[in-house]
Amino acid sequence: MADRELTFEIFRYNPQKPEVKPYLQTYKLKETTGMTIFVALNQIREEQDPSLMFDFVCRAAICGSCAMVINGRPRLACKTLTKTLPARIKLFPLPVFKLIGDLSVDTGTWFRHMSLKTEAWVHTSKTFDPKAQEERMDNETALKIYEAERCIECGCCIAGCATANIRDEFLGAAGINRVARFMLDPRDERTPAEYFEVVGSEEGAFGCMGLMACDDNCPMELPLQMQLAFVRRKMASIGIGYKPGKGIKLA
Amino acid sequence: MLLQRTLSKSNKTDLYLDLVELASGLLLVGFLWTHMLFVATILISQETFNGLSEFLDKYYLSYIGIPFIIVVALFHFVIAGRRIPTRIQEQRIVWRHAKMLRHTDTWTWVFQAITGMAILVLASIHVWMVVTGWPIRDFTSAQRMESFWWFYLILLIVGEYHAGFGLYRQFVKWGWFPRKPIGYITKVITAIILVLGLAAMFVFVQLGGAL
C-alpha cells in the first residue's frame, strides 16, 4: 500500500492571469503511510511547484478552510486519507464560491453574507449584565443547539448542492441550518413572522429540492436533512397564518 | 439590496407553490397506484375488469375522476416543473455537476425531471387513445395493448419511476420519516406495482391475440 505512486491531476487557474486558460496539471508522488490530501499538497508545493495555491489552517477538520472537490466529491483535504482513494486523484476547487486561484476559494464572503442575511445572532431586548449569573438552559435544548453549531463553514454542502450551483440567492443547507439553530434558542426573541421573512421563501426553506447532496457530503456529519425538514415544516405552519404587510406599488 | 427583489419578496407565494407541489404529487401517486391496481383486476378475471369499469361508469366516477386528474396533472406540471432549469447554461451546470458528484439522489432528480417531461407527452397520448375509444372493456384494452405494447411498457416504467422516487423525495423534504427506511419502502411498493403492471400487460397481449 505504502509504495503506491499517486498521480494528481490538479485544476490550475489564476484569475489574476486570465491570459492563461484553465488547465489540469499532473504531479506524481510516492504515497506514505497515513498520508492525507493536505500532506500530499504540501509536499507537492514544497518539492515540485511553489506556485500551487490551496488553503489550510488547522489541518484537523476544525477551521473548514481546506474543502475542495476530491475525485468529484466535496471533502476536507486534511480529513481525506489517500489510501481511501484510487491512485489517480483529481482535485478541483469548490464551485459556487469565488475562485481565488487553483484550489483556493473565498468561502468567507459567502458565509458572511449568509450570516447577515439570516441575522445569525441572538436577538434580545435584555441588556447584558456581566455580573449576573448566566441564565440556565436545559440540557436537551443545549445539545440540540450544539448539534447545529458544529458546522465549520467549510462549504461542502453548498458546493455539492445542485440548487446552490444555479441559484445565487439560495441560502443552502448551511444557511438553513443556521436559522434552525436560532429557532431552537429560547434566548432569541424573534417572532415566527420574523423568521418567515428570512427563510419562508425559495431563497430559504422552499428552494431546497431535497437532493441530499448536503446531507451526504457534510464532513461534520450534521443531520442536515432533518434540519432542512424541520425548518420547512416550521415555515409552512407559520406561513399559513402569516399576514404580510402591504407592499409598495411601482406604478 | 436590489430594488426589484426586495419589492417582489416576502409574500406567501413560495409557500403556496411548495404546498401545491406536495399535494399534487401525493394525489398523482395515489391516483397512479390505484389506477394500476384497477388495471391489474384483469389478473383475476375479465368479468372483474369489465365489472369494475362498468361500476366506475355507472356512478360517474370516471367522468369526475379523469378531468380532475388531468387538472391536477397540469398544476403539477407547471408547479413541480418550475424547478427544471430553463436556461441552457443552467442545464449544463446541473448535468456536469451530477456527473462530477456521482451522487445517487442528485442523479435520481435529473431523471425525475426527464421522466416528468416524458410522462407529459406519453400520458397525453394515452388519455387521448382511451377517451376516444370509450368505454373501457377487456377487448378494447387488449387491442390497444397488443398493438402498442412497447408504448405502454415505456409509460409504465417511466411513470412508476417518477411516482416512486417523487414520493421518496417528498418524504425526504418534509422529514416525516427517516430517510433510509422510506427509500426502501417506496422502492418495494414501486417494484410490486411494476410487477402487477407487467403481468397485466402480459395477460392483455395474450387476450388481444385470442380475440
Ligand code: HEM
Ligand atoms: C405532466 C407531466 C409531469 C411533469 C412535467 C413532472 C415534473 C416533475 C418534476 C420536475 C418534479 C421535481 C420537483 C421537485 O423536485 O421539487 C416532479 C416531482 C414529482 N412528480 Fe412529477 N411530473 C409530471 C407528472 C407526474 C405524474 C403523472 C405523477 C404521478 C405519478 C408525478 C409525481 C411526482 C411527485 C410525487 C413528485 C415529487 C414532488 C416533490 O418533490 O415535491 N408527476 N415532477
Ligand code: SF4
Ligand atoms: S437537500 Fe439538496 S437542494 Fe436541499 S440544500 Fe441539500 S443539496 Fe441543496
Ligand code: SF4
Ligand atoms: S453544514 Fe457541514 S458541509 Fe455545510 S458548511 Fe457546515 S460543516 Fe460544512
Ligand code: FES
Ligand atoms: S485545514 Fe482546517 S479543516 Fe482542513
